[in-house]
Amino acid sequence: MPEVPIGLMPGAGGTQRLPRLIGVEAALPILLDGVNLSSTRALETGIADELVAPGAEIEAARAWILENASAAQPWTRPGWMLRDADSWRATLASDREAMLSRTGGNFPAPIAVFECLDKGLAASIDDGIALEIEAFAALIQRPEPRNMIRALFVGAQDYGKRRKTDSLPSGIDAMGEALRDLLTAAGSGLLFAGISADTLEGVRQRLGFANTPSSADSILPPWSNDERAAGEDYWFERPGAGPEGRVARVLMNAAATAYQPLRQTLPQSDHALVDHAAIRFHGFPAWSGGPIAWLERLQHAHPSSETEIRP
Incomplete structure (x- = not known):
């Protein structure tokens, strides 16, 4: 199963x-x-x-x-x-x-x-x-299954085939370090803007970025079933998300920005395998479908969020 x-x-x-x-x-x-x-x-x-x-x-x-x-x-x-x-x-x-x-x-x-x-x-x-x-x-009406099938099934197959033939797009391995650097910079900017360290770390853990300390006490509680079933939005995109919602958007957008060069230079047929690598090896949250999927979602579904892509 x-x-x-x-x-x-x-x-x-x-x-x-x-x-x-x-x-x-x-x-x-x-x-x-x-x-x-x-x-x-x-x-x-x-x-x-x-x-x-x-x-x-x-x-x-x-x-x-x-x-x-x-x-x-x-x-x-x-x-x-x-x-x-x-x-x-x-x-x-x-x-x-x-x-x-x-x-x-x-x-x-x-x-x-x-x-x-x-x-x-x-x-x-x-x-x-x-x-x-x-x-x-x-x-199946939620975005998470579509995201994960694309990155963790289709993208995994593409990645495996290209790896066997030693034909993976260049630059993928370096993106993990860029992701971490941009997350760190975004976090510093949020702290400077007055966001508390506890809020920042709690949201970072809640989003599921890898290599973050695990502490159940600092993870925000999951949203209710009714909220989860409502539309295509995630918890941090909905009205009433408060400062935690803004922190989540800034962190997601900052991490995804690391992959913007690959999105712009690679053919669309390579995007899923890049997202797979970002999730599998770099610690990008799996529920999102990967950084390129996230950037495309910002462009097509939430164009106003493009202003927050760079922290």
């Missing part, structure tokens, strides 16, 4: 069937982190029922069908409910809090997964899948 790391969430009942099959605790790393299991581990976990030698699959399947003519998943039986509700709810609450602290609430996909688990596992399988469909429909 590779969806969450690229901004989406498991669908087709994935958030409902897997935890019912193997338990919430075992399912969470697979649902949230895209963890892959070996065949032996899948058997141990309960995802697979039997391992057979290559070439024996059809024969084994026929034998299994003949021996299990009335087979059914446990959750299709009337009245079946997931056991130990207090235990799995405590696991969800603890892991959700840790996820929000780690990500600042910038990624709606894992939040949607936790909501599906919390509400869906207490309901029937049909109601749980209906909740999942509703959550998925809301998620």
Whole structure:
């Protein structure tokens, strides 16, 4: 289930069937982190029922069908409910809090997964899948999934192909240092303008720039579900964001400016791989889709923000 790391969430009942099959605790790393299991581990976990030698699959399947003519998943039986509700709810609450602290609430996909688990596992399988469909429909209207698919899937493929042929655009590696220098300069300017060091560091962590000290106490709380579902804007672009919103815009614009030369000189077909490199190797926030995606968004969706590109 590779969806969450690229901004989406498991669908087709994935958030409902897997935890019912193997338990919430075992399912969470697979649902949230895209963890892959070996065949032996899948058997141990309960995802697979039997391992057979290559070439024996059809024969084994026929034998299994003949021996299990009335087979059914446990959750299709009337009245079946997931056991130990207090235990799995405590696991969800603890892991959700840790996820929000780690990500600042910038990624709606894992939040949607936790909501599906919390509400869906207490309901029937049909109601749980209906909740999942509703959550998925809301998620794909957000910009973060589109951003992350472009940079972390399409861009990753492009980057890998170009790296194998030693044909990556020149100048990419140097951009990481430029990003850090511009962030530092922007931070100094904000401090000089009267922004407190605590506010600056809290917003920087909330945005998810790499190589920043982690402190749950200084991360601004994630916005509410209603706010997240509202339009295409991020929390710091909305009315009422206050000084934290301005700080966030200045930091994002300053960091993205480091990649403006590549945006101007490279063909558009190379932009996604540059964004992938910026996220993967330079610490640019993944939810944004990368610096070039951010600059293009400023130009097309928020032209007034262009005045803040340079801190």
